Amino acid sequence: MKFVALGDTEDVGASCHFLHMDGTGLVLDAGTDPRREGPHALPRFDILHDHPDWYVDHAIVTHAHHDHMGALPVLIQQFPHVVAHMTEATRKLVDFLLPASARLQRKRRDKGETEYEPLFEEDELELYNHLYLTHDLQSDFDVTGMKGASPVTAQFYTAGHILGSAGVELRYEADGATRRLFYTSDTNVHGQSIIPGATYPEATDILVLESTLGADPEIEQTSREEEVQKFKAALQRVIGRGGTALVPVFVMGRAQEILALINRFKKENDIPSHVPVYTAGSMRAIADVYDETRHDTPRHDPDFKVFDVEQERLPYSESGHDEALQGPSIHVMSSGMMFEPTLSNLLARQLVEDEKNGILLVGFAKEGTPAHRLKEAYEDDEVEYPAVLLSPERGPQPLRCEVGVYRLTGHSNRRDLLGLVDRMQPQHVLLVHGETEAREWMADNINHFHADVDVHLPQWGEPITL
Numbered sequence: 001m002k003f004v005a006l007g008d009t010e011d012v013g014a015s016c017h018f019l020h021m022d023g024t025g026l027v028l029d030a031g032t033d034p035r036r037e038g039p040h041a042l043p044r045f046d047i048l049h050d051h052p053d054w055y056v057d058h059a060i061v062t063h064a065h066h067d068h069m070g071a072l073p074v075l076i077q078q079f080p081h082v083v084a085h086m087t088e089a090t091r092k093l094v095d096f097l098l099p100a101s102a103r104l105q106r107k108r109r110d111k112g113e114t115e116y117e118p119l120f121e122e123d124e125l126e127l128y129n130h131l132y133l134t135h136d137l138q139s140d141f142d143v144t145g146m147k148g149a150s151p152v153t154a155q156f157y158t159a160g161h162i163l164g165s166a167g168v169e170l171r172y173e174a175d176g177a178t179r180r181l182f183y184t185s186d187t188n189v190h191g192q193s194i195i196p197g198a199t200y201p202e203a204t205d206i207l208v209l210e211s212t213l214g215a216d217p218e219i220e221q222t223s224r225e226e227e228v229q230k231f232k233a234a235l236q237r238v239i240g241r242g243g244t245a246l247v248p249v250f251v252m253g254r255a256q257e258i259l260a261l262i263n264r265f266k267k268e269n270d271i272p273s274h275v276p277v278y279t280a281g282s283m284r285a286i287a288d289v290y291d292e293t294r295h296d297t298p299r300h301d302p303d304f305k306v307f308d309v310e311q312e313r314l315p316y317s318e319s320g321h322d323e324a325l326q327g328p329s330i331h332v333m334s335s336g337m338m339f340e341p342t343l344s345n346l347l348a349r350q351l352v353e354d355e356k357n358g359i360l361l362v363g364f365a366k367e368g369t370p371a372h373r374l375k376e377a378y379e380d381d382e383v384e385y386p387a388v389l390l391s392p393e394r395g396p397q398p399l400r401c402e403v404g405v406y407r408l409t410g411h412s413n414r415r416d417l418l419g420l421v422d423r424m425q426p427q428h429v430l431l432v433h434g435e436t437e438a439r440e441w442m443a444d445n446i447n448h449f450h451a452d453v454d455v456h457l458p459q460w461g462e463p464i465t466l
């Protein structure tokens with residue numbers, strides 16, 4: 001069996017891994033890199049074309065984040081016989097998110113905001129519908145390729161990351177014995193507000209393990225409930241002084257979990273029920289998918305609906321924004337890292353200079369992003385009001401509002417990831433989806449505690465034979 005990394009290996013960019021198993025060609029995820037544009041955002045499918053026997057028969061899409069599925073239409077363009085497997089909930093989200101991505105790419109190209117043609121068009125996506133197959137959790141499906149000399153069987157396990165997210169187990173023949181590979185994809189072993197934690201198999205031979213939080217020592221020193229309490233206290237402080245609280249979020253997953261928390265705070269009278277909660281854009285459509293699948297997917301409370309928390313739509317006009325920002329109010333807005341020109345960035349510029357407001361960060365913020373700069377500026381004790389650059393167009397602004405970081409992530413901390421290795425006792429661990437420092441910390445610790453495990457750090461295009 002060969003494993004080849006096609007996506008980003010030194011960072012949390014596009015996820016995509018190729019497996020060649022006794023004649024079967026299989027791709028685990030086909031993501032795009034959110035920080036890159038056009039063809040530069042794609043996995044290195046060209047590496048496959050350099051090897052005539054590396055055909056792709058099947059693709060497994062673990063969840064509906066763009067860095068895991070944004071390149072699926074391009075994979076299909078290049079390997080027209082590929083069949084894509086996913087859970088039913090992921091399918092519902094993909095059916096909404098890929099056309100939205102096609103429209104956005106087209107709009108940006110037409111407005112001259114990018115030099116690149118869209119990677120795919122909206123009407124083309126309809127032709128691919130019949131190539132998507134959905135499967136229940138923990139039920140076998142066949143992924144043997146056209147030229148597969150022995151059978152390959154797959155099974156999804158709930159990953160606890162976002163709605164529909166799954167890890168996948170592959171069973172295949174090697175030297176007359178059945179072997180198992182398990183790909184965790186993005187995972188949270190602990191439950192969140194809506195989605196319960198991952199339920200993974202007891203054991204595996206090869207573990208392909210995400211390492212997003214491998215370089216974060218702080219998150220393992222706190223508990224989710226502690227962070228929930230701190231987040232609640234921050235909201236109470238901002239609302240108490242009549243301010244506006246902005247919670248920048250990723251639209252897919254994080255937004256719904258945060259709304260569920262706000263619902264809980266309002267129900268328990270920790271936050272006055274009349275304080276308006278604003279949301280916008282595709283977040284509302286995704287909330288609908290969460291709500292319509294609540295009886296068929298893993299949930300803590302199948303009766304809870306994301307729309308149980310009353311939501312106002314943020315007005316489009318600037319004057320409408322001004323009105324909506326007259327606190328007290330809560331704004332749950334995309335994007336999580338506050339990229340320009342997203343709403344979270346736009347609103348932050350309006351809020352940041354007033355002491356009564358608060359910007360509450362709840363997710364992972366990469367270095368170089370406006371969210372990260374905001375956090376750095378807030379931690380700067382040298383000056384009373386440090387300057388923060390949210391947008392080059394606006395220029396540096398004095399940071400006067402409250403800023404906080406609450407670790408309400410959809411990922412497992414690194415101790416929990418190591419716990420998966422302890423429990424599943426693989427012979428090989430392949431560390432993926434993490435910055436270099438994160439993967440190295442994970443590798444050092446696995447080597448230290450499990451000297452018998454072979455740890456691999458896949459590099460772009462370099463086949464690993466297992």
Ligand SMILES: [Zn+2]
Nearest residue numbers: 063065161186
């Ligand atoms: Zn993800």
